Amino acid sequence: MKILLVEDNEELAENLAEIFVDEGHEVAFAANGREALLAAREPFDLALLDVRLPDALGTALLPQLKEMVPSSEVIVSTGNADLQSAIEALRGGAFAYLTKPVGVEELILTTRRALERVQLRRLSESLRAELEESERRHRDIVEAVQAMIVALGRDYKIRFANRQAEELSGWPREELVGRDYFEVFAPQSQRDARRARVRAAFDGFNPELEVDIVTRTGAVRRVQMRWTRQASGGEDLIYGMGLDVTRQRELERKARTSEKLAAVGTLAAGLAHEIRNPLNAAGLQLSLLSRRIGKLPEHERSNLEQPLELVRAELSRLNSLLGDFLAFARPREYTRYPIDLSALVGRVVEFDGQSALQGGKKLASSIEPGVAVLGDADALHQVFVNLLKNGLEAATTQVDVHLVVEDGRAVLTFRDDGPGIPRDVLARLFEPFFTTKPQGTGLGLAIVHTIVTAHGGEVGISAPAEGGTVARVSLPVAQQALPAAAP
Ligand code: ADP
Ligand code: MG
Numbered sequence: 001m002k003i004l005l006v007e008d009n010e011e012l013a014e015n016l017a018e019i020f021v022d023e024g025h026e027v028a029f030a031a032n033g034r035e036a037l038l039a040a041r042e043p044f045d046l047a048l049l050d051v052r053l054p055d056a057l058g059t060a061l062l063p064q065l066k067e068m069v070p071s072s073e074v075i076v077s078t079g080n081a082d083l084q085s086a087i088e089a090l091r092g093g094a095f096a097y098l099t100k101p102v103g104v105e106e107l108i109l110t111t112r113r114a115l116e117r118v119q120l121r122r123l124s125e126s127l128r129a130e131l132e133e134s135e136r137r138h139r140d141i142v143e144a145v146q147a148m149i150v151a152l153g154r155d156y157k158i159r160f161a162n163r164q165a166e167e168l169s170g171w172p173r174e175e176l177v178g179r180d181y182f183e184v185f186a187p188q189s190q191r192d193a194r195r196a197r198v199r200a201a202f203d204g205f206n207p208e209l210e211v212d213i214v215t216r217t218g219a220v221r222r223v224q225m226r227w228t229r230q231a232s233g234g235e236d237l238i239y240g241m242g243l244d245v246t247r248q249r250e251l252e253r254k255a256r257t258s259e260k261l262a263a264v265g266t267l268a269a270g271l272a273h274e275i276r277n278p279l280n281a282a283g284l285q286l287s288l289l290s291r292r293i294g295k296l297p298e299h300e301r302s303n304l305e306q307p308l309e310l311v312r313a314e315l316s317r318l319n320s321l322l323g324d325f326l327a328f329a330r331p332r333e334y335t336r337y338p339i340d341l342s343a344l345v346g347r348v349v350e351f352d353g354q355s356a357l358q359g360g361k362k363l364a365s366s367i368e369p370g371v372a373v374l375g376d377a378d379a380l381h382q383v384f385v386n387l388l389k390n391g392l393e394a395a396t397t398q399v400d401v402h403l404v405v406e407d408g409r410a411v412l413t414f415r416d417d418g419p420g421i422p423r424d425v426l427a428r429l430f431e432p433f434f435t436t437k438p439q440g441t442g443l444g445l446a447i448v449h450t451i452v453t454a455h456g457g458e459v460g461i462s463a464p465a466e467g468g469t470v471a472r473v474s475l476p477v478a479q480q481a482l483p484a485a486a487p
Contacts, residue, residue: 001046051078061091170216201227324443334376365401394418420463
């Protein structure tokens with residue numbers, strides 16, 4: 001190792017050097033304070049510092065040397081020991097204070113101990129640097145990883161949260177740390193159950209669960225969590241690592257639904273084909289039967305006509321169920337052309353108005369002209385027919401149809417003066433096959449919902465306090481792209 005001798009007595013310096021070289025060290029010399037400071041620019045392991053130098057006091061030089069080479073040790077020596085300088089030397093960080101003449105044994109021993117300490121200190125410094133480096137690396141990984149990581153104590157309070165946990169939850173980590181994990185992240189109703197499952201992590205199990213995580217805004221994310229107990233040392237902690245699978249689940253769900261719908265659609269188309277033909281045949285046979293019955297004498301006819309009428313009604317019901325089911329189940333792409341909604345609604349009203357009158361009910365309308373939307377005319381036609389049909393079926397005397405543009409949306413309402421809709425029915429209206437009518441299919445509103453939503457619109461049905469029912473459809477109005485006038 002390298003020893004710096006700061007000694008103005010040349011002879012003594014040489015003797016000392018001989019001893020150190022014998023010990024296997026390298027020696028540098030400085031005869032005064034100035035030289036010592038120059039020499040200290042090159043790092044050394046140990047300095048042997050004389051107190052009385054021609055230009056400086058060793059005790060004053062000591063802190064400077066230590067500052068220049070912090071990992072080194074300094075041994076101070078002096079010819080005439082005085083308590084004051086000994087105290088100063090030790091205060092200044094000297095490893096030892098030796099009085100001259102120094103015994104060789106003592107010098108060697110002290111030097112060895114000082115150098116041992118230097119080595120130990122260097123070792124611990126490099127270990128600390130390594131530890132810091134590895135800690136930094138781990139922190140970087142924990143921060144960069146695309147998974148939320150939290151650490152919980154036995155009290156389930158959050159001890160640590162990584163950046164992804166902040167991003168996923170919307171909470172800054174200062175506000176997460178110290179709070180009960182389940183109170184922050186779990187919906188109230190699930191807290192106890194989830195706590196119980198996560199508790200298993202403290203017993204060495206690694207529970208894995210897919211859960212809803214409530215974010216700061218109240219939104220819910222689907223997260224796959226895996227909990228593990230910390231392997232070693234310190235406080236008893238469990239670590240939760242969570243992957244946000246919200247989008248993935250959403251896509252899977254959509255894929256499943258459309259797969260199911262496609263399958264149902266194919267099935268329905270096949271089934272319809274299979275059913276339509278015999279249905280038509282049955283209808284035809286029924287007409288024949290009815291003609292033949294018509295030719296029978298009066299007294300034979302009367303008790304045949306009623307069952308005939310029943311069969312006819314059932315057949316027609318089957319036919320319309322089939323039609324509705326096809327409209328509902330067949331997954332289809334709606335075309336998107338500009339449509340004159342006012343004209344379309346007008347036609348529906350005019351057509352159904354006739355049959356309404358026959359049923360003893362009135363149909364009134366007020367339609368803002370020239371309202372255009374983008375969409376599929378056939379599909380929208382179906383929407384209006386279904387809503388109007390429901391209105392007429394429910395109305396006591398009258399149905400009002402109303403079309404206006406409000407805030408860039410075409411708003412169409414069908415208001416009837418029927419019995420209204422009880423609360424429990426209101427909640428289920430759009431469910432496929434939900435009906436309260438003996439002859440109903442329960443598909444009318446389900447179809448309405450599918451089509452309106454596919455057009456970027458909204459549909460709602462309400463039973464206002466003054467009675468009756470209001471069905472309301474709103475659709476985005478088409479930007480009226482009128483052709484530019486010729487110059
Ligand atoms: P369906 O008309 O075949 O029953 P819908 O899907 O069209 O099927 O309607 C579902 C149910 O919603 C109806 O059975 C009825 O109970 C209720 N409903 C719909 N429109 C009205 C309305 N205007 N007034 C009262 N009830 C209605
Ligand atoms: Mg209906």
